Amino acid sequence: MYVSYNWLNNYVDLGGISPEALAEKITKSGIEVEGVEYIVSEKSTDVVVGHVVSCEKHPDADKLNLCQVDVGTEQLQIICGAPNVAEGQKVVVAKPGAVLPGNFKIKKVKLRGIESNGMICSLQELGVKEKFIPSEFTDGIYVLPTDAAVGETADKLLNLSDAVLELDVLANRADALSMLGIAYEVGAILEKPVILPNEQIESKSAEQAADMVSVEVEAKDLNPYYGAFIIKDVVIKPSPIWMQNYLLAAGIRPINNVVDITNYVLLEYGQPLHAFDFDRFNSDRVLVRRAREGEEIVTLDNQTRKLTAENLVITNGTEPAALAGVMGGADSEVTAETKTILLEAAFFDSLSVRKTVKETGLRSESSTRFEKGVDPKRVKKAGFRACHLLEKYAGGTALQGLSEYDDLDYSERTVEVNANIVNQRLGSEISKDEIASILQRLQFPFEQNDADFIVTIPTRRQDITIFEDILEEIVRIYGYDRLPFTLPEGDGQVGELSEKQRLRREINSYFQGVGLMENRTYSLTNKKDIEKLISPEIQTQSPIPVALAKPMSEEHKYLRLSLLPDLIRSLTYNLARNQSDVAYYEIGSIFVSQEEQITKQPNEILRAAGAVTGNWIDNAWQGEVRPVDFYVVKGIIEGLFNLLKLPVTFEQAKIKDMHPGRTAVIKLEGRTIGFVGQLHPLLAKEADLKETYVFDIHFDAVLDAYENVPSFTEIPKYPAVSRDIAFILDQEVLAGDVQDLIKEIGAPLVKQVDIFDVYQGEHLEEGKKSIAYHLLYQDPEKTLKDDEVETSYEKIVKAVAEKFSGYIRS
Missing domain, CATH: 3.30.70.380 (Ferrodoxin-fold anticodon-binding domain)
Structure with a gap:
């Protein structure tokens, strides 16, 4: 959310506080200000509004114009090379002696023998950043509205002293997506009242809007409120310069007075509006319904959209004229010929808007606000505010009242707050009077009975529902930095590892001590590897591979049933990079399910696996280097179980993907808990590996069988x-x-x-x-x-x- 400092000052008296200091206060109160950006990098001096009395070609230069410019106190002769300068324009003039950004001083000069006293300026020459310049004036001088006062200082007129605060508004603070929402926030921080905009319709038209248009809502669950205003005799022209400046500061390009006013009110109230050309709407009936399957609409971006029954549309009784809350239709767009406007102010279901945005890929300032939720009490008010502005700046006449469908819930929640509990939670000593003052600053009505408060939550703050929400409001306005530093009370307990955590670390140390390096691989694998090298005790469970509903890629589609395929892939990767002797281990989970259609979580089983290839440094034989064989890997397993004092046996076995004569299952107390052996030569060849040995152990079974009971064996007295x-x-x-x-x-x-x-x-x-x-x-x-x-x-x-x-x- 981009907030213009000068615009905000219209609703809250900022008292001259600098934009940077204001940004710091807002951040401390809970809404982060990511940055402050000024409209101009440096300010100019002695720059005023001028009137081009005459404009003729320079006698000795085809691309220069000789202009006589009235600047109020005098008439200056200025030579200007801009292609868009013309007689009768109001322009920005830097008088002789003026200083422009970059310490550029304006002097009286002669160009091709003719004196030039000053400079007609473009916005770039005034130091205005590109994104704050209207698109039609990116080249050439800036032409001011005809009602600009000659001789007036250009700084205020062009909003050159403004700064823009960029707010990072989180999803729960939808209220902060409007200038009024920020005004309430800043008013609470600075203890200043909020000045609300004028919503009064000035015209005394005898006609009623309800006589010109009717409103009917079929999808009542998706559209509990729809209001239609009628404004006649509008004149399409540029919006006032101050409005254009505020919109540019907020990141919105000005278009014309009608569209700009709807965008202005959108940013001001946080309530999206939409203006239809009533004559092009071709109906005196507004019908809001779900779209029919396959129905089409051409939106304002001139794209044809195919709709589904999930989309909510505004129709003229027969054909869609707008995608509700997202974008209008091209057929009823406001054009330069528009005379009568049908103005929509509505409340749309956030989920419905979100679905439409997802299906169409259209995201707008309007849809963003509907998705997060708008204030029910501001919907109609925003419509009247727009009517007021359309009368004032588009010459329109707003008809009396409006045509509406209204089934909207305007009720306000109440939350009970106790001052003692507030202080107990915060470890603070905030007085009851101070809590009352904070609630008043937030403009939350309340009833107080000693330490108890019954707080009424305004509809603009839909994020507040429970006591903890009010607690947060109190502490952020009170000031997080004012809370005392206290240590928590209560009996402490020294943290320590559980027996299984300790044992796992001990086993990690063992594997690393015998020369294996720990590896971490993905828990997801592909269809080719999902059924490779599965341990016999897992195979007996007839596991069904669990596939992800929406995998990121085919390589990571299934939950793994073995750690070994990825360990082998790691061996291959390293051998291809000249690492000839590689020994890896991993302790991780596999996921076992017997369901075709998953109705519960798969059984997660912890395994310890290893893969070794190349040569092995045998520490038991004075560091002798010898090729890895079955007995090396079997010895690693035996050493592990000797460490754990668990008796295991090995039985020769035939296992899929393993060498038929060099493979054994590992048994603990008669139960198979894994296997050890040589990788099948065909599989090794496929992986581009030399003779490779692996092991896989049911780690959970080992942890369950382990008993860390201290024991004592008497040292034998007699020789062996x-x-x-x-x-x-x-x-x-x-x-x-x-x-x-x-x-x-x-x-x-x-x-x-x-x-x-x-x-x-x-x-x-x-x-x-x-x-x-x-x-x-x-x-x-x-x-x-x-x-x-x-x-x-x-x-x-x-x-x-x-x-x-x-x-x-x-």
Whole structure:
């Protein structure tokens, strides 16, 4: 919202406060002023209104004119090169001795041998910024209205001393989209009364507007009020210069007196109006209805608009003449030949206007105000104000009364306020008298009973509905900077991480400590990737991909069912940029639903996934660098669960998109919680990757199973005994199954069983492999004897031979 300082001064006595100081006060009260801009960058001196008495061609220059100009106190001979200068014009004259912006001094000079005493000025030469200049005067001198007083100082006439305040008006403050709304605001801030405009119709016409036009509303829910005024005998001409200046300051280009007056009242009252040429309207009946499906209208921008039943239209009983609250129709537009005006002042439903704007792409000053809501009590008043101005500046005669349909709610809300609660909420000590004074400054009527106030809310302030709204009004006028600085009272509690938050950070630290880098990818994916690399326990739920109703792109249309496709995409991206050894992990959510048509939120499941390719620095082997393989990634998982003290097992499995012989599911307490293994070579080739290994873990299941119960294990008093044993086994035998059997048979003396070597190849029969295990024996009650260890060892050998046909490697 652009607010002219000089225009505002017509409604509130600003008392000479500078525009900058006023802007600061408005900002402090709650409406941010984004900037202050002056009409001219520098002021001129000794610039007056002149009358061109005569204008002849310069005898020695075809493009120069020799003008005799009356400036009130004298007649000056001025040579002017402007193409639009002519005899009889009122113009802006800088007299000899005048100083224009840029310290440009006007002197008596000779041009082609003839003396020139002064300068006929354009607005640019006076320092007026381009956007404040009427379009017809962007080239050439500025021609003043014929009623401009000769000799008058041009500064006031041209509004050159004005400044424009740019206000950032939020959606809830629709009242601040009008000069009167800002006037009430500034009046409250400066403790000054608001001077309301003249709405009195001066003509004494015996004719009644209702006798010339009738109003009928079919769509009563969308148009609770419609008023039609009739103004006869208007003369279309430029609007007065002061009005043009105010409109330009507000960012609106002047057109003619009728259109300018409707725009002026729009900005003044915040109430949009529309003027129809009554003769071109071709009817004495106004009918407001919903548009018929496929109906068309040519709007003022000469575009043909196809309408729907969602659009509200103003018709002449048969054909649409305007899109309600948005734009008028070209067929009934005011032209230079217009003599009689049908003036519309109406209240339209904000949602209906918003839908029409969205469908047509038409947004205007009018639609903006209807969308945010207008003051019901100003609708008719704005019509009378426009009639007053049309009589005064368009020579019109307003007929008595108006034709209207009125089912509008004019009721005012009341809000109860207690002074004690106000101070309790604000931590302040505002007296009851001061609260009463603030309400009076805001012009909110109220009844007071000691500390209790019943406040009546004017209809112009539709944003105020509850006590907290009044509380905000009181504190912003009182002054936020006057509130005391206080610390909140009450028992405080030191913030800390929850157990799950702490554990998540610990796991993040673990992954980073073993050499993985954290990655963050989108929760949205594409149709190609949505069903890739889904963990088996998720697959068993038969998930249905959840598609967005309005995706930004096809690449981000579905809620993901796995973290791995995007991690693989990150690997590809980095490998293409010469990063050969890459290891990523991510902790994030997937979204699982079994519904074709979503009726509830998908189940959000937290997962931890990783992807590794290239070489791996093995810290367990003195920083040895070796190619990534299955055991590297499996070791990362084992290290994680050792840290959490959770027993997990691995079982070989076949999973879609994974290598059929180098993949295992991860089980926790017999329940599958994820998988680990090599990416299928075909998928790796498609992604332009070398041998790549991944893992995916149900992170929520890990968090649920974790128990952070401090435990104590007594340090053994007696020494342990270690033995190594290597078995020759069939290739189909799983090393983990043998490991479990050794633990079972060796209990309770065997405390730990680790695999430390697997061998296949030379010196072994075809189809055989050698697996070596390291066994740790210990008895907490005594020192073990050799025969006890030997007996246990032999039982283990026998059991492996019987169950797996394995024998000791010699």
